[in-house]
Amino acid sequence: MRIRTGHFAGVLIAMAGSALFANDRPNVLMIAIDDLRPMLGCYGDPRAVTPNIDALAEEGMLFERAYCQYSKCGPSRLSLMTGLKPETVGVYGHGDRDVARFRSGDRNVVTVAEWLKNHGYETRSFGKIDHDGWSQLRDWSEPPSPGREGEMLEIVDEADPSAPSKIAERWDCPVMQSPDVPDDRLFAGRMTNEVIAEFEKREDERPFFYAVGFRRPHLPFVAPKRYFDLHEPDGSWLPRNPEPPGGVPPVSWFSSDGYVGGAKKIGILIPVRPNRQQAILLNGYEMRSYEGVRNLGIIEKADQLKLQQAYAACVSYVDAQIGRLLEALKKSGKRENTIVLLWSDHGWHLGELSVWGKMTNYETGTHVPLIIDAPGKPSGRTASLAGLIDLYPTLCDLTGLEKPPHLEGASLLPVLDDPDATVRDRVRSHYVRYNGKFTGDSIRTDRYRYQLWKNSEGEVESEELYDLVEDPLEQSNLVKRDPDKTMEHRLMLEAGD
Numbered sequence: 001m002r003i004r005t006g007h008f009a010g011v012l013i014a015m016a017g018s019a020l021f022a023n024d025r026p027n028v029l030m031i032a033i034d035d036l037r038p039m040l041g042c043y044g045d046p047r048a049v050t051p052n053i054d055a056l057a058e059e060g061m062l063f064e065r066a067y068c069q070y071s072k073c074g075p076s077r078l079s080l081m082t083g084l085k086p087e088t089v090g091v092y093g094h095g096d097r098d099v100a101r102f103r104s105g106d107r108n109v110v111t112v113a114e115w116l117k118n119h120g121y122e123t124r125s126f127g128k129i130d131h132d133g134w135s136q137l138r139d140w141s142e143p144p145s146p147g148r149e150g151e152m153l154e155i156v157d158e159a160d161p162s163a164p165s166k167i168a169e170r171w172d173c174p175v176m177q178s179p180d181v182p183d184d185r186l187f188a189g190r191m192t193n194e195v196i197a198e199f200e201k202r203e204d205e206r207p208f209f210y211a212v213g214f215r216r217p218h219l220p221f222v223a224p225k226r227y228f229d230l231h232e233p234d235g236s237w238l239p240r241n242p243e244p245p246g247g248v249p250p251v252s253w254f255s256s257d258g259y260v261g262g263a264k265k266i267g268i269l270i271p272v273r274p275n276r277q278q279a280i281l282l283n284g285y286e287m288r289s290y291e292g293v294r295n296l297g298i299i300e301k302a303d304q305l306k307l308q309q310a311y312a313a314c315v316s317y318v319d320a321q322i323g324r325l326l327e328a329l330k331k332s333g334k335r336e337n338t339i340v341l342l343w344s345d346h347g348w349h350l351g352e353l354s355v356w357g358k359m360t361n362y363e364t365g366t367h368v369p370l371i372i373d374a375p376g377k378p379s380g381r382t383a384s385l386a387g388l389i390d391l392y393p394t395l396c397d398l399t400g401l402e403k404p405p406h407l408e409g410a411s412l413l414p415v416l417d418d419p420d421a422t423v424r425d426r427v428r429s430h431y432v433r434y435n436g437k438f439t440g441d442s443i444r445t446d447r448y449r450y451q452l453w454k455n456s457e458g459e460v461e462s463e464e465l466y467d468l469v470e471d472p473l474e475q476s477n478l479v480k481r482d483p484d485k486t487m488e489h490r491l492m493l494e495a496g497d
């Protein structure tokens, strides 16, 4: 069943909001983790060592079925911050032209940060919140503190790990490093120190909205050695679905289209329409663009395990920083009156469906961790469907603010009050390949995932339906076997939401 917030309920919420004085509103600590699939203990992943996020999940509400609206950093974050669907924003790239288009267009709406700022909040941004270079000064009470330019590519000097870290050259950057260095030799530790110092010295009377963005486990997988030592991958870590579903064209699962130019420079041609075997051998080019991974061909199992260990190490490293952050919040005396919100911008394939990376509309590409710990709300877990697009209206409700009229998501407040409640019967994800040559739309419903890819002529390139109860690994496309269920989902997808 789909529940819509009626006009009357909206008026009540707005009235409740206006009765709150600005200084009585709860603080918000929003923790963003880059490229984190739900490889967390609290999501039941036995590979994870994440005690601090697990503890936060115990205190808050864990959304078992939360999904991004776009499986790539910039568009996903723009959607979350603006409360608009990626296809409404219309920005799919990370280039200067894309930023300029967003800034100059009528979709440059009030973001959730600016909305809170306009309503009396001190708003601050640390690390990666918007995509690098995209932050809007008007959103924040002080200029964002993103770290050094290119901080994503932070590595240590292998010859002298005790030297300050440096920024690697793209395409020459090692895919992983495990230097034996203190946590704050690397960005996540340094940034956490900075936020903790702010908590310690803060005397501002206003409620705060602190947005803290960790850049790992995004590639390159660099973390202090002790976090690597926490993990000993074995064969059980390898994906059970390393092959794409049979008969499904590469357009749906081939995620290397953003790397055509770079690959060409090293003599590798990435075709627009590879056949299945070519696509498998070239898939995951985001990762292949780093040093230490083969440029072509299936990643060997021993290397897969090393990559998995490195990814898990980065997750544990970030988890440890989140523990420090939450401890500092507690010490500041503000924990009880602070909403803590934790999300990742999209999922990440660790070899599932031949993909190493993001940029698919499958479960693994779109499923994200989402935890909301709000004062006065019960702790628990919910199977209610949720999207990152829902966070803006949810934060409005939790802080007692009215919602700006442009929002396209649904407030998760009913679910925070009752984990059995639902606010949506589908979550939509969108993806555009080769600058618009192919566009994919997908919906996750209670039981199924449906995908439809079309070319720029509007012709169907791929149509897929997976029963996630019978086939959670998305190996068996039901489109031919179950035309009725397929049509039902196609109509739902085309109806919008």
Ligand SMILES: [Ca+2]
Pocket (backbone or CB within 6 Å): 034, 035, 072, 073, 218, 345, 346
């Ligand atoms: Ca990302």
